[in-house]
Amino acid sequence: MIKAHGYSSPDAHSRLGPFRFERAAGGPDDVTIDVLYCGVCHSDIHQARNEWDNTVYPCVPGHEVVGRVSAVGANVTRHALGDVVGVGCMIDSCRSCEPCTNAEENYCEGPNSWLSTYNGPMVPASQAVTGSNMYGRDNTFGGYSNIIVVSEKFVLSIPAALKPEVAAPILCAGATIYSALKHWGVGKGQHVGVVGFGGLGDMAVKLAKTMGASVTVFTRTIEKLQDAKRMGVTGVLEHDHDAMKKLDASFDFIISTVPERHDVNPFIKLLKRGSALCVIGALERMSPVNNQLVAFHRLSVAGSLIGSLADTQEVLDFCAVHGIGPDIEVIRIQDINEAYSRVVSGDVRFRYVIDMSSLGDAEAE
Amino acid sequence: MIKAHGYSSPDAHSRLGPFRFERAAGGPDDVTIDVLYCGVCHSDIHQARNEWDNTVYPCVPGHEVVGRVSAVGANVTRHALGDVVGVGCMIDSCRSCEPCTNAEENYCEGPNSWLSTYNGPMVPASQAVTGSNMYGRDNTFGGYSNIIVVSEKFVLSIPAALKPEVAAPILCAGATIYSALKHWGVGKGQHVGVVGFGGLGDMAVKLAKTMGASVTVFTRTIEKLQDAKRMGVTGVLEHDHDAMKKLDASFDFIISTVPERHDVNPFIKLLKRGSALCVIGALERMSPVNNQLVAFHRLSVAGSLIGSLADTQEVLDFCAVHGIGPDIEVIRIQDINEAYSRVVSGDVRFRYVIDMSSLGDAEAE
Numbered sequence: 001m002i003k004a005h006g007y008s009s010p011d012a013h014s015r016l017g018p019f020r021f022e023r024a025a026g027g028p029d030d031v032t033i034d035v036l037y038c039g040v041c042h043s044d045i046h047q048a049r050n051e052w053d054n055t056v057y058p059c060v061p062g063h064e065v066v067g068r069v070s071a072v073g074a075n076v077t078r079h080a081l082g083d084v085v086g087v088g089c090m091i092d093s094c095r096s097c098e099p100c101t102n103a104e105e106n107y108c109e110g111p112n113s114w115l116s117t118y119n120g121p122m123v124p125a126s127q128a129v130t131g132s133n134m135y136g137r138d139n140t141f142g143g144y145s146n147i148i149v150v151s152e153k154f155v156l157s158i159p160a161a162l163k164p165e166v167a168a169p170i171l172c173a174g175a176t177i178y179s180a181l182k183h184w185g186v187g188k189g190q191h192v193g194v195v196g197f198g199g200l201g202d203m204a205v206k207l208a209k210t211m212g213a214s215v216t217v218f219t220r221t222i223e224k225l226q227d228a229k230r231m232g233v234t235g236v237l238e239h240d241h242d243a244m245k246k247l248d249a250s251f252d253f254i255i256s257t258v259p260e261r262h263d264v265n266p267f268i269k270l271l272k273r274g275s276a277l278c279v280i281g282a283l284e285r286m287s288p289v290n291n292q293l294v295a296f297h298r299l300s301v302a303g304s305l306i307g308s309l310a311d312t313q314e315v316l317d318f319c320a321v322h323g324i325g326p327d328i329e330v331i332r333i334q335d336i337n338e339a340y341s342r343v344v345s346g347d348v349r350f351r352y353v354i355d356m357s358s359l360g361d362a363e364a365e
Numbered sequence: 366m367i368k369a370h371g372y373s374s375p376d377a378h379s380r381l382g383p384f385r386f387e388r389a390a391g392g393p394d395d396v397t398i399d400v401l402y403c404g405v406c407h408s409d410i411h412q413a414r415n416e417w418d419n420t421v422y423p424c425v426p427g428h429e430v431v432g433r434v435s436a437v438g439a440n441v442t443r444h445a446l447g448d449v450v451g452v453g454c455m456i457d458s459c460r461s462c463e464p465c466t467n468a469e470e471n472y473c474e475g476p477n478s479w480l481s482t483y484n485g486p487m488v489p490a491s492q493a494v495t496g497s498n499m500y501g502r503d504n505t506f507g508g509y510s511n512i513i514v515v516s517e518k519f520v521l522s523i524p525a526a527l528k529p530e531v532a533a534p535i536l537c538a539g540a541t542i543y544s545a546l547k548h549w550g551v552g553k554g555q556h557v558g559v560v561g562f563g564g565l566g567d568m569a570v571k572l573a574k575t576m577g578a579s580v581t582v583f584t585r586t587i588e589k590l591q592d593a594k595r596m597g598v599t600g601v602l603e604h605d606h607d608a609m610k611k612l613d614a615s616f617d618f619i620i621s622t623v624p625e626r627h628d629v630n631p632f633i634k635l636l637k638r639g640s641a642l643c644v645i646g647a648l649e650r651m652s653p654v655n656n657q658l659v660a661f662h663r664l665s666v667a668g669s670l671i672g673s674l675a676d677t678q679e680v681l682d683f684c685a686v687h688g689i690g691p692d693i694e695v696i697r698i699q700d701i702n703e704a705y706s707r708v709v710s711g712d713v714r715f716r717y718v719i720d721m722s723s724l725g726d727a728e729a730e
Contacts (some may be wrong), residue, residue, distance in 0.1 A: 098638075273474070296668075
């Protein structure tokens with residue numbers, strides 16, 4: 001075991017604070033990483049606060065992890081000491097089911113699905129019936145920490161052209177968006193709608209635009225219209241009924257990044273015949289969909305979950321090649337609770353990234 | 366004008382009864398049809414009872430109309446005096462929008478969309494601002510009548526191998542199912558689920574099976590398990606949790622034919638990764654869909670609306686070639702109110718078809 005420290009949530013109602021723990025030392029296939037930066041994803045907040053009813057405490061969030069390789073196992077070939085690397089939402093999967101063998105680990109159909117970078121597995125080994133916790137762990141601890149040990153297969157390469165702090169949100173927000181845009185064939189000449197203009201929305205706007213689509217972003221925050229303008233896309237206020245009406249049946253694809261239950265019916269109306277609205281932000285019961293709107297134009301309301309390892313590497317490379325990346329604000333780990341409040345109130349442009357050097361030494365705390 | 370008579374609903378709360386009216390005489394492009402049979406669709410009931418809040422009274426339902434050509438206009442080439450022909454849900458469309466010019470009249474994007482065989486247009490000419498009722502009619506009257514006059518383009522040919530009373534439900538139920546199965550690529554080797562086992566479900570089972578799929582039908586009626594067996598498919602009771610559990614992630618496509626708001630979440634769980642559940646029966650706000658179920662396997666919840674003219678002719682021909690058709694029970698028009706009660710309570714195997722000779726002469730009533 002190796003000593004580690006970071007910030008954790010002790011229960012659903014407390015603030016995050018310093019936490020010391022141990023990680024399993026790296027085996028022959030593992031990469032040990034000194035964490036440099038970690039993005040703050042809205043799902044970190046859902047998880048820390050047990051809003052999905054599946055949090056195992058203590059919870060060390062963080063699945064947009066960028067760091068420097070400090071050790072590699074004997075079998076590791078793709079990463080070397082000193083490399084800047086990334087870890088996204090997954091640190092393992094069953095590796096043998098149909099999706100896993102077809103490079104879609106994010107849809108792993110193994111007994112516990114993929115292993116989440118933090119708060120995974122959801123069925124702790126101590127409570128699992130024999131064989132049902134294939135990962136043999138009670139919990140996993142994420143990137144709000146000084147060090148992380150991950151199997152080589154689940155470690156991404158960060159291109160040199162990307163600053164490590166900018167790369168961090170690409171590992172979840174970027175991959176989640178990219179995977180959906182790619183699957184639904186977004187490209188040149190299309191009109192793509194982005195609902196919600198937070199960390200995911202920022203990446204959706206930039207990726208769809210760079211893929212050649214004409215992009216309209218929907219927001220409830222009047223100040224964000226300026227951000228849309230700055231990014232060279234159209235911004236529309238969701239409650240501007242006249243503006244919404246003019247967009248009827250004009251979109252080839254709409255992606256909703258809103259991180260909670262919301263009404264998608266006003267956006268369904270905006271889809272062209274035969275096209276899809278994909279909900280990636282809200283993993284819960286949605287508001288009722290009016291099937292009259294859906295059926296009358298043979299539409300679909302779909303969902304998509306994070307990205308595969310291949311998607312994640314592709315989007316990192318895509319961002320590096322095209323010189324795009326998330327708008328970020330770097331914070332200290334000591335500011336994490338304040339940051340959570342601001343994410344919940346939508347008061348961030350667009351992703352907080354924790355400079356993990358602010359953690360200091362565990363001994364000093 | 367020509368004199369016609371049939372059965373109508375005078376308001377949302379009364380029984381259907383005899384009704385005399387006039388139809389516009391056929392023009393050069395029109396086919397005049399003596400109605401032989403008319404299927405009873407669940408939407409007839411929704412419409413007669415104003416359950417979609419858009420019924421214009423009096424309402425003469427019926428959009429599964431089979432009859433014999435009694436007159437043709439000078440320009441008519443595809444149908445001749447004495448031919449057995451059919452009329453489905455539409456009797457016109459704008460003919461110039463993108464869907465219309467691409468043979469998808471059922472998704473017409475003209476000012477009033479396609480013209481419904483009955484209760485169309487929904488914006489009566491008398492209330493419409495200039496130009497918004499392109500069809501220039503206050504209402505249309507459907508197939509619960511002795512005669513109907515329809516533009517040639519919207520008149521289908523009934524293959525000789527199909528009995529006219531059996532052909533009737535194919536014009537809506539059959540076309541609606543066929544269009545969706547075709548669009549989502551149902552075929553050999555696939556596992557297709559059918560939710561709801563009424564008139565639409567009956568056609569879904571037979572069409573999907575004939576297309577080569579292995580079919581499972583879901584019902585709440587234990588007696589219908591025998592019907593499934595008789596049709597050579599698997600029947601499952603929706604509330605049999607053990608049976609449902611065993612079907613997790615095993616379907617390539619599921620079609621829901623339930624004619625009212627219902628919970629699709631138990632069926633979403635049964636879909637394979639990347640596949641779709643299509644709701645065709647319920648044109649209203651559905652129960653909330655759990656996007657966790659949807660996103661975790663990149664699924665879609667879709668809708669589809671009736672069928673195009675091409676779909677309708679194709680499914681008529683397909684049924685004739687393969688010797689399949691709906692299970693029907695022929696009734697007299699005088700039994701229509703009793704039939705409605707039995708359709709609502711699910712007590713029909715599987716489609717009522719009215720023998721329109723029971724109407725008799727208007728003068729006799």
